[in-house]
Structure formats: C-alpha cells, structure tokens
Amino acid sequence: MEKKIKVMTVFGTRPEAIKMAPIVLELAKFPKVITPVVAVTAQHRDMLDQVLNLFHIIPDYDLDIMAAGQTLFDITSKAMMGLDSVLTEEKPDIVLVHGDTTTTFAGALAAYYHQTTVGHVEAGLRTNNKYSPFPEEMNRKLTGSLADLHFAPTMTAQENLLRENVSADKIFVTGNTVIDALHKTVRDDFVFDNALLQNIDFENKRIVLVTTHRRENLGEPMRHVYKALKQLTEEFDDVEVVFPVHKNPKVRVVVNEELGHLAKVHLIDPLDYEPFANLMSRSCLILTDSGGVQEEAPALGKPVLVLRDTTERPEAVSAGTVRLIGTDCQRVYEEARQLLTDAQAYSHMSGSCNPYGDGMAAQRIIQAILYHYGIVAERPDIFKA
Ligand code: UD1
Ligand code: UDP
16 A cells, blocks of 8 residues: 655644644545644644634644743744654654744744645735734745645735746645634524623624734734724714633733723633634624634625734725724724714625635645645646635
C-alpha cells in the first residue's frame, strides 16, 4: 500500500479554530490515504477550548502558550520553539495554517524551516496597508510568501495572489470554511442556554450585537464606539445591545468603564460559537471589527457596520450588506441611527448574500490536497459566488 499523506493542521486562536474545524473533520473522512495530526499553539486558551469542545476536536499537541499580556514576540517565539519539536517528531508531509494570526505566521515559518510543504487556508486577502490590520496584513502576506498551496476563499483573493506572481496552478478557489461551520450551526429552533439570552425579548426589542478586539482599535477608538452605543440605547427605547466581550483585558477595561453601568447594554463573556451564530441570526444589526463576523453576517442577511478603516474583505461591501465606517463616535452613531430609523436603508443592507462560501470549502481543500499528491486526477471545482 502507498504511504499515507500526513497532514498537520496548526492553529491557535478562536477564529482559526472555527475555520479549521471543518477541515479537521473532513480530513478524518479519508483514513486510507490521510493521517491527520492536530497541533494547537493555544495562543488563545479559553476561546480556543470553546471551539475544540463544540467540534469535539482533541489536539494531538497542545503547546499551551497563552499568557496574560502576551506580546507579539512572546507568541512568535513560544510558538516557533514548540512547533520545532512537534515537526521534528511528526515529520508531516504538509502543514496547513489558516489566515493571519501570529500563530499562522509562526506555523508557516516553522514548517518552512523544516522544509515542509505549507498549505495556506484563507489565502490572498489584502488591504495592502501593512499597519491595518496590524499585524494581520503582514502575517497573511508573509504566510503567503512561504506557502506552496494557496486556498483562496474568493476570486478576489485569487486575483490578489496572481498579482503577486503566485503561480495559478498552486491556487485553489474554495470558498471560506467559515460558511461550512455556519451551515452546521444556525437553526430556527436553537434554544440559548445562557439565562440572559433566554430572557431577551427578540420579538419586541431590536438587538444590536457588538464585538471589538482589533489591536489598532484598543483604547480611544474603542471608547468612541462605546460612547456611540450609549447614545443609541438612550435614544431608542426598543434597542438593546448584546456585547460578548473579548477576553483581552485591554478591551475589557474600557468596555466596563464606558458601558458597565447601562441597563440596556448586556455585557457577557465570549459566547460559544453555536449561541453566537444563532444570536447573529436573531439580531437586527451588527457592529464589529471582527474579520469572521463580516463574512458570516451577510450569509444571515444581517447588516454589518465595520468598525475599521480598512477591510481585506471587500466582497460584502460591494454587495451592499457591509459598510466600512471606522470608529469616530459621531459617524458610528449616525450610521447606526440611519439603519434604525430608515426602513429602506435597512432593507437595502439586509438582503442576504453569500460572497464568501457555499459550505463546501473544506471538501474542496481536501480534494486539492489529494490532487496535489496525485491521489485524485481532477482539480476540485472552483467556488463561484
Ligand atoms: C488574536 C489575533 C488576531 C485575531 C484575534 C481573534 C494576533 C497577533 N492576533 O488577537 O489576529 O483577530 O486573536 O480573536 O495573532 N485572552 C484570554 N483568553 C483567551 C484569549 C485571549 O485571556 O481565550 C487574553 C490574554 O490575556 C491575551 C490577550 O487576551 O494575552 C490577547 O490575546 P492575543 O492572542 O495576543 O491577541 P488578540 O487580540 O486576541
Ligand atoms: N465568535 C464566537 N463567540 C463570540 C464572538 C465571536 O464564537 O462571542 C465567533 C464569530 O462567529 C466568528 C469568530 O468568532 O466566527 C470571529 O472571531 P474574532 O472576531 O475573535 O476574530 P477575527 O475573525 O477578527 O480574526
């Protein structure tokens, strides 16, 4: 029998875990040809474990690197050292990394130092501004430079890679695996187990869902956003804010100062992916600086105001369901107010669209790997929005 391909997935934060989970599950379906290995850095601890539990993923290696107040240097050096040992022991044929975090970049660099093939999932997104998002833009670009196979979620991402002279035969347009995960998760009959969410009157209240965590928004930009939220809840009786607050203490301190005492603002811990996705689908409007949420909400027909100055995800902006508004207090207030008062503006933004995926991305990625190793003869089909 031919040698099996050893495929090692490396991830460390919540969004990587959510988007890698469909791949880990798909890899397990090919035991005759694939030996899967899962290595997590645990750059995030609790927020990673939430996702591992949901998808029943038990890592083969857990580097457990997270520390309070960790710097980019801490994450990079600890991940590199830990992955060196794992790669020495496992000798995978290919390492799969996802996206743009520091775990992603360290995973790709560690694999490269071991002269191991690198597959980059969610490749080719660009703002072309090296400090926005920071450090994600360069993490993604550097990972792209190290990668041998590029799994671009959209045609736009493929075009970015082609412009950087990546060879066309190494790019596979697959859709984003986040839509695979979302399809497995959102249900009309979903019942929240969180007491606060159980008691929210989704029929008569309009829920504004908020998340913030970007490094470039820490401090004053976030404070401006929170002041706008306060103004909105004071103006609209039927509007309530649900805000699952990221575990980063630098986020938490400002959130608590600005919003901690407001009855109509519900500050809660990060939700498990399942309740979060179902909360998105029951919300009226989403304000976020998250990358993943920008991809999921359009599929659910929810307008998103993106609290950033740049986005590497232009597709939903072009489709009209996402608007890039930055963090200026007045602007955030006015943009949200318009959607809460102008039914036409709201309905213009709330038509659902699926520019990011069709739920088949993980399948295409595994088929692309099998094609690369000559196990299947055909390239997978291309995701078209
Ligand atoms: C990281 C990624 C970012 C990604 C985000 C997703 C980098 C540099 N940043 O940013 O690209 O969009 O994750 O959320 O890779 N913490 C906990 N428990 C957790 C997670 C975090 O306590 O489960 C706290 C820790 O104190 C940690 C801090 O949050 O030091 C910051 O975590 P870190 O991964 O450094 O940065 P994020 O802002 O989460
Ligand atoms: N998410 C979650 N629980 C929450 C908030 C977000 O499961 O309380 C999910 C969300 O659906 C998306 C992902 O986390 O899939 C986005 O993660 P995050 O915003 O932390 O990172 P980014 O996508 O910006 O890198």
